[in-house]
Amino acid sequence: MKSWTLIPFYLWKNTCRRWLEYPVSPCSKLLVPALLAVLALTVLTLFSEIERELRTQLEKSSVYSVSVNEFVSGENAATILRKSAEDEIMWTGRYGAESIRCLRQPLVSAMWDRNQVLPLYAFTSSIGDFGNEGKPGDPPVVWLLSDSAEPGSQAEISISGKRMLARVRAVPEWFRKGMSVSDAVMAPVEMVEPLMSTGFINHTLAVLGSISEVEQFVTEVSAYHQADGRRVKIVSALEILKNLERITAIQRIVRTVIVVGCGVILALTLGSIAWLEYRQDAYLLALLKSFGTPSAVLLFHMLLENLLLVIVGIALARLAWGPLFEAVSPQLHSIGLQAAGAPAMQPGDMAIIVLAGVVGVVLAMLPVAFGLRKPAGLILQ
Secondary structure (H helix, E strand, O other): HHHHHHHHHHHHHHHHHHHHHHHHHHHHHHHHHHHHHHHHHHHOOOHHHHHHHHHHHHHHHHOOEEEEEEEEHHHHHHHHHHHHHHHHHHHHHHHHOOEEEEEEEEEEEEEEOOOOOEEEEEEEOOHHHHOOOOOOOOOOOOOOEEOOOOOOOEEEEEEEOEEEEEEEOOHHHHHHHOOOOEEEEEHHEEEEEEHHHHHEEEEEEOOOOHHHHHHHHEEEEEHHEEEEEHOEEEEEOOHHHHHHHHHHHHHHHHHHHHHHHHHHHHHHHHHHHHHHHHHHHHHHHHHHHHOOOOHHHHHHHHHHHHHHHHHHHHHHHHHHHHHHHHHHHHHHOOOOOOOOOOOOOOHHHHHHHHHHHHHHHHHEEEEHHHOOOHHHHHHHH
């Protein structure tokens, strides 16, 4: 039992002596994993930050929105108007009233202030933004959507020569993005239905939450209208979203290659250093083996020694990551990255780097393990 206590103590004492005599060896084992870890952290973290920033910008825009426009001629107006009401019930039931909004646009315009021509849209009760906001039985409300008039006030408008009062409200964000219109008049569909007998434009606006929903909606809308023989124009960012998915897949491959490459470089570097140290201490190790010390104990000691230095090197890289990022942040600002501080490091990325370091150390011990198989007598001769 005493010999097992003394052997590890002697091995660590010999290691410390070697470190003091040849400080290049431990410094190399610290700096190589530290530099590789900084490289891997930079790539992995910046990739994650760029992807997060891109997705944030896309979510702010209408990238998950789909616009379906159908021009209806006068000869089909009555049929398609009735059919569009059924379509609205179907799509809102499938995707939710908060995601689907259907509008009809007559081929006539509204007049405001006697000189400003505004597009006219008809809405149904499924759009909660334009509730009647009155007592039951009150006449339907016509809305003037404008950011230049005082919300809640009334404005005089004219539709097909008929004057009426419209209630002013701000333009809803979904309407501004979906229709690209800053001012418009909204009227209940039952009020303007006679005006649509000569034709109208049927608008369906979908605001979805994911790439898969956008792809599913576009596929279903295309198949549905094609089956009915109706021609529609579908505007979406589906191709951009698909390209984003391809970029994300390529990014995963690049991340994997970088981490694997760092692990291989670490294994080759540590393997070379460990082999040189083994050859330097071969006589001492052979002597210990001749005294009965198992080769597994010697190999395990060298594994722990290298593993300790590599983990310390990775920890130093982790601690230095924030200050290093702050040092190069002006250059990142110049290329468009506006992060206020060092991007948050994902725990999974750090775990991958540590795993790559451990695997690199294990691979570096393979030549040493092969050398320890040599009989001690051949070395001591």
